[in-house]
Amino acid sequence: MTDKKDHDPHAVTKVTPPGRVVALTGADGFLGRNLIGLLEDDDRVSRIVALDVERPATAGRKTRFYKVDLTQPRVDARLAEIFASEQVDTLLHMAFLSSPTHASAWAHELESVGTLHVLNACRERPVRKFVLWSHTILYGASPRNPNFLPETHPLRGHSESRFLRDKIEAEQVVASFARTSPGTLVTVLRLAPILGPTVKNYLTRYLGRTMVPTVMGFDPLMQFLHEVDALAAFKLAVMRDVPGVFNIVGDGVLPLSTVIQLTGRIGLPIPHPVMYPIARALWTAQLSEAPPTFVDYARWLCVADGDKALNELKFHPAFTTREAVLDYTHSQRMRDARLLRTTP
Amino acid sequence: MARKVLGNDPFGGDNPKPAAPAAKKAAPAKKAAPAPAKKAAPAKKAAPDTAKKPASVEKGAAPAKKPEGVWPAPEAAPVAEAAPVAEAAPVAEAAPVAEAAPPSIASVIAQLDALLDQAKDPAESRPLLDRLASRLRSLVQPEPEPERALAVDAPAAPAVHDEPFDAARELLGSDYYLRRWGQTAIRDRSEEVDDFGLDPDYARRWQPVWDLLYDRWWRVEIEGIENVPATGRVALVANHSGAIPFDGIMLATALRKEHPNARTLRWLAEDFVFHFPFAGAYLNRLGAVRACQENAERLLRKDACLALFPEGVKGIAKPYRERYQLQRFGRGGHIKLAIRTGTPIVPVTIVGAEETHPMLFQSGRLSKMLGLPFVPITPTFPLLGPLGLAGLPARWKIVFGAPIAMDAYRPEQSEDHVLVNRLNEKLRESIQSTLDQLLRARHSVFKG
Numbered sequence: 001m002t003d004k005k006d007h008d009p010h011a012v013t014k015v016t017p018p019g020r021v022v023a024l025t026g027a028d029g030f031l032g033r034n035l036i037g038l039l040e041d042d043d044r045v046s047r048i049v050a051l052d053v054e055r056p057a058t059a060g061r062k063t064r065f066y067k068v069d070l071t072q073p074r075v076d077a078r079l080a081e082i083f084a085s086e087q088v089d090t091l092l093h094m095a096f097l098s099s100p101t102h103a104s105a106w107a108h109e110l111e112s113v114g115t116l117h118v119l120n121a122c123r124e125r126p127v128r129k130f131v132l133w134s135h136t137i138l139y140g141a142s143p144r145n146p147n148f149l150p151e152t153h154p155l156r157g158h159s160e161s162r163f164l165r166d167k168i169e170a171e172q173v174v175a176s177f178a179r180t181s182p183g184t185l186v187t188v189l190r191l192a193p194i195l196g197p198t199v200k201n202y203l204t205r206y207l208g209r210t211m212v213p214t215v216m217g218f219d220p221l222m223q224f225l226h227e228v229d230a231l232a233a234f235k236l237a238v239m240r241d242v243p244g245v246f247n248i249v250g251d252g253v254l255p256l257s258t259v260i261q262l263t264g265r266i267g268l269p270i271p272h273p274v275m276y277p278i279a280r281a282l283w284t285a286q287l288s289e290a291p292p293t294f295v296d297y298a299r300w301l302c303v304a305d306g307d308k309a310l311n312e313l314k315f316h317p318a319f320t321t322r323e324a325v326l327d328y329t330h331s332q333r334m335r336d337a338r339l340l341r342t343t344p
Numbered sequence: 345m346a347r348k349v350l351g352n353d354p355f356g357g358d359n360p361k362p363a364a365p366a367a368k369k370a371a372p373a374k375k376a377a378p379a380p381a382k383k384a385a386p387a388k389k390a391a392p393d394t395a396k397k398p399a400s401v402e403k404g405a406a407p408a409k410k411p412e413g414v415w416p417a418p419e420a421a422p423v424a425e426a427a428p429v430a431e432a433a434p435v436a437e438a439a440p441v442a443e444a445a446p447p448s449i450a451s452v453i454a455q456l457d458a459l460l461d462q463a464k465d466p467a468e469s470r471p472l473l474d475r476l477a478s479r480l481r482s483l484v485q486p487e488p489e490p491e492r493a494l495a496v497d498a499p500a501a502p503a504v505h506d507e508p509f510d511a512a513r514e515l516l517g518s519d520y521y522l523r524r525w526g527q528t529a530i531r532d533r534s535e536e537v538d539d540f541g542l543d544p545d546y547a548r549r550w551q552p553v554w555d556l557l558y559d560r561w562w563r564v565e566i567e568g569i570e571n572v573p574a575t576g577r578v579a580l581v582a583n584h585s586g587a588i589p590f591d592g593i594m595l596a597t598a599l600r601k602e603h604p605n606a607r608t609l610r611w612l613a614e615d616f617v618f619h620f621p622f623a624g625a626y627l628n629r630l631g632a633v634r635a636c637q638e639n640a641e642r643l644l645r646k647d648a649c650l651a652l653f654p655e656g657v658k659g660i661a662k663p664y665r666e667r668y669q670l671q672r673f674g675r676g677g678h679i680k681l682a683i684r685t686g687t688p689i690v691p692v693t694i695v696g697a698e699e700t701h702p703m704l705f706q707s708g709r710l711s712k713m714l715g716l717p718f719v720p721i722t723p724t725f726p727l728l729g730p731l732g733l734a735g736l737p738a739r740w741k742i743v744f745g746a747p748i749a750m751d752a753y754r755p756e757q758s759e760d761h762v763l764v765n766r767l768n769e770k771l772r773e774s775i776q777s778t779l780d781q782l783l784r785a786r787h788s789v790f791k792g
Contacts, residue, residue: 143618146638147540217621219628221541255537255625262535272621300618322536 019046022238023088023127025070025118026095027052027059030199031133034231035092036063044239049086051079052095070095070114071106079121090129090238093118096170098194099202100163100290111166112173119177122184129185131237132174136192136247138167141220141302148305151190151245161293178243185243189233192249192304195324196227197331202289208332212260213278216269218299221253226319226327233315242313247304250321256298262322263329272299533629540610540643543629550630554597557590561737562696564594565792566602568744571690574605577644578747579682580651582692583670583775584659587703587720588733591694595651596631598742610643611651612636616717637677644685651692652678654768661706661718667698668783670776676761676768683758688747691771693778696740699789701725739792743778 022039024032027050037058039045050056051068059065066082068075082088095114101107115132122130139149140156155171157164171188178186193203203224206212225248233248260267270278272295279292296302309315319327334340534545558564572578582591592611599609612635618624633639635656643650653659654673662671682689701722711719724732748771757763786792 143624143634144615144636145634146636147633148638148642150638215621217623217625219625221537221628253537253539253541255533255541255543255629258533258535258537261533 019044020089020238021045021047021049021087022090022092023049023051023083023086024092024094025051025068025114026093026133027065028054028056029094029096030098030194030201030227031230031234032056032092032094033058034227035094035234036060038231038235039238042235047086049082049088051082070117071109075114076117076120076124079118080124083121083125083127088127090131091118091122091127092131092133092234092238093174094133094234096133096167097163098200099205100161100294102286104162108162108166112169115170115173119173122177123181126181126183128183129187129238129241130174130177131234132171132186132188133234134171134188134190134245135167136190136223136249136304137297137302138164138171138190139302139304140164141296141300143300145301145303147221147301148303149247150305151247151308158293158296161291163291164293185241187237187243188245189237190245190247190304191230191233192223192225192247194227194230195224195328196230197327199227202294204328204332205289207259207263207265207328208335210265211268212263212265213275213298214256214260214267214269215275215295215298216271218272219255219257220297220299220301221303222256222259222321223249223253223303224321224324225250226317226324229315229317229319229324232318233309233313236313236315240313244308244312246309246313246315247306248309248315248317249304249306250317250319250324251306252320252322253303254321254325259325262325263332537629540631540633540639541628542608542610542631546629547631551597551600554593555601557734558594558597558601561734562594562700562740563737563792564598564696564740564742566598566742566744568746569598569602570604571744571747572599572603572607572649573688573747574603574607575647577647577685577687578649578690579644579678579687580609580649580690580692580744581678581771581775582651582653582694583668583779584653584655585667585694586697586701586735587660587718587722588701588725588735589653589660589697590700590735591653591697592632592651593630594697594740595692595694595742599649607649609651610648612640612653614657614717616657619715637681640678640681641685644681644687654678657717661720662703663706664698664702664704667702668695668779670772670779673768673772676764679764679767679771680758682750683753683764684755686751686755688749688751689771690747691745691775691778693743693745693775693782694740695743695779695782695786696738696789699738700735700740702736736790738789741782741786741792743782745774745778 022045024035026032027036029052032050032052033056036048036050036056037060039048040058040060040062045062048059048063050059050063050065052065053067053069055065055067056063064086068078068082083091093115095118096111097107119130136149138155138157139145139153140158142156145153155168157168159165174186174188178184194201195203195207229250230248233246254262257267275295276292279288279290279295282288283291306315306317331340534543537543572580580595582595584591592609592613596609596611599607608631610631610633613627613632614635617627617632618634633643635652640650640652654677655671656674658671662669678689681687701720701724703720703722705721707719707721711717722732722735724735726732753763
């Protein structure tokens with residue numbers, strides 16, 4: 001509140017028409033951090049409200065940070081208070097984990113219940129626009145999937161996977177919020193797995209292994225999204241008012257074996273009957289980056305159709321799937337040779 | 345070309361090897377990388393000195409340059425206790441001294457150079473050397489010999505020969521062979537595939553096999569290929585037959601070999617092949633796509649030449665006595681699709697495939713165990729193993745009928761069930777009548 005006096009004169013002198021106030025939950029995540037950096041440079045945004053437990057390092061002059069923990073019970077009232085005092089116009093809800101965790105109870109509180117808190121705050125003090133970060137992996141990998149999953153396809157992610165289930169629950173409550181709150185534009189961006197030079201998630205760790213385990217006899221087509229395109233999609237969603245669900249994906253597909261070849265790694269094919277027990281054991285021993293339910297993604301298709309985002313959101317990915325893999329590979333090789341710091 | 349650049353260069357990605365096994369062996373600390381650089385610098389510095397002062401070298405006052413010659417000399421009294429060791433491996437042992445005191449090493453070397461420059465005369469150099477020795481002792485904890493420290497200036501090259509197996513060990517230790525293995529596993533694959541996973545390089549590699557089966561084994565005869573339009577979307581609707589279906593691949597081979605435009609055929613394969621290892625991945629690379637409305641529509645909207653087998657599994661799972669009896673044509677999904685996308689349908693009749701793999705009986709228990717819709721027992725298949733997949737050399741005939749235009753219908757009419765059903769039955773009857781006609785005209789299964 002105190003620094004409001006310092007900020008407002010600047011904002012008024014710089015942006016003649018009053019710009020938007022964009023709030024981000026999970027502001028210190030990869031997407032949040034980089035989006036704050038992008039929005040800081042954008043004149044159409046007058047103020048950024050960063051909500052997280054840690055202050056993002058990219059927070060600049062326009063950013064105001066509030067320490068908010070979505071796992072706390074009374075957080076919805078606090079959020080509503082912040083929305084009202086900051087006059088939040090657009091809320092980006094990105095407080096999700098990018099990789100599966102063993103602390104699944106905490107993850108459930110943060111993702112599933114945390115989304116409920118955020119939506120309750122939005123009901124109490126409506127925002128004009130609500131943008132949700134979601135994933136195409138929620139469709140679930142299956143041999144019965146069409147090659148390109150449309151947005152209308154049901155989310156059939158593995159029911160045993162807490163990681164997927166929490167996110168599916170979050171999407172469901174957001175969908176019902178969109179139905180019951182006509183005053184708020186709700187945009188859901190389902191992002192393909194993100195690859196890029198600086199991003200870190202379960203996928204970059206999986207492809208960063210010397211021997212990359214694959215499932216023998218299966219070579220699914222993979223689809224990735226470059227980190228720059230991921231940020232561009234969120235920026236588009238902030239700037240354009242396009243409600244709805246969108247698959248945000250890179251162009252083109254690559255078989256998993258080709259992806260591994262491009263990254264200069266070696267595939268280690270394991271027959272699928274033993275793959276699941278091995279994956280379970282490694283996950284229990286905390287030696288692997290993803291639970292055994294993720295083996296499905298190395299067996300079957302989970303590729304989404306990005307045409308709707310292209311036509312309605314006008315999202316043109318700058319990087320194809322292949323280019324995203326190559327860009328990731330370049331910096332991964334630098335990291336391998338210890339020429340690049342592992343944490344960007 | 346990215347293959348060359350990325351990842352497969354066996355040595356390109358390695359750290360620059362610190363080229364000094366002696367240093368590696370002796371180094372107490374993990375300073376392998378900086379050590380050679382620091383060693384190289386004084387060596388270079390020493391070289392011009394030698395060039396500048398050839399006279400002093402000849403006088404024998406350059407202990408650093410000729411260690412073996414100088415050290416055992418009687419005048420080198422303080423060296424006496426160190427002499428045997430110094431003789432054994434003067435260069436190799438020098439490394440720890442150089443490395444043990446990394447912070448002040450540059451200053452010591454500078455002093456050393458200065459001292460050596462002064463040392464014109466062996467007698468004169470004595471006190472200097474003593475001073476240096478004490479200086480180094482104070483610097484280095486594990487009691488180094490000053491004279492050996494001097495040997496730092498000598499080039500360390502001969503020490504490389506100490507490790508004859510180093511290169512071999514390096515080769516085996518690197519992941520070079522693993523990478524070769526990784527490359528071999530996908531040596532015949534393209535770097536890019538199309539949206540539905542067709543791998544052109546992989547498909548080309550398998551073409552000789554299909555050509556052999558097409559030309560020699562089944563001696564496929566073609567009729568009416570001109571009915572397949574040269575460009576634009578087209579749906580080939582064919583009867584599905586033979587317990588192990590090769591009709592998709594043979595149709596693709598026929599279009600590639602006989603069609604004036606050599607059209608690439610995509611065909612829809614039953615769901616169940618994608619449940620299983622190898623089959624789904626393999627067929628996908630060759631051009632098969634999982635049969636579903638979304639895939640078919642997307643392909644046709646991209647003006648593909650698409651083959652459909654509306655009978656599905658029912659067509660291939662029927663026993664031999666029901667050969668050439670068309671089964672139900674699904675629920676007319678292919679007609680709806682053609683109406684919606686305005687795609688002309690070319691009815692295709694395939695004769696001969698039933699006799700290639702006559703299904704004697706199905707193994708119910710085995711199919712339940714494997715989760716397959718049926719496990720065919722044919723005269724050749726489980727008996728002859730993989731070779732039995734080629735089946736019997738029955739002669740094939742493929743007839744492409746006149747195209748049925750679907751432009752007359754509006755896309756909304758794809759939901760008109762009566763119309764769809766009628767068109768579907770008409771299509772089925774036309775293929776059945778062509779089948780009957782061809783069977784009547786055929787004299788022998790194997791000679792045609």
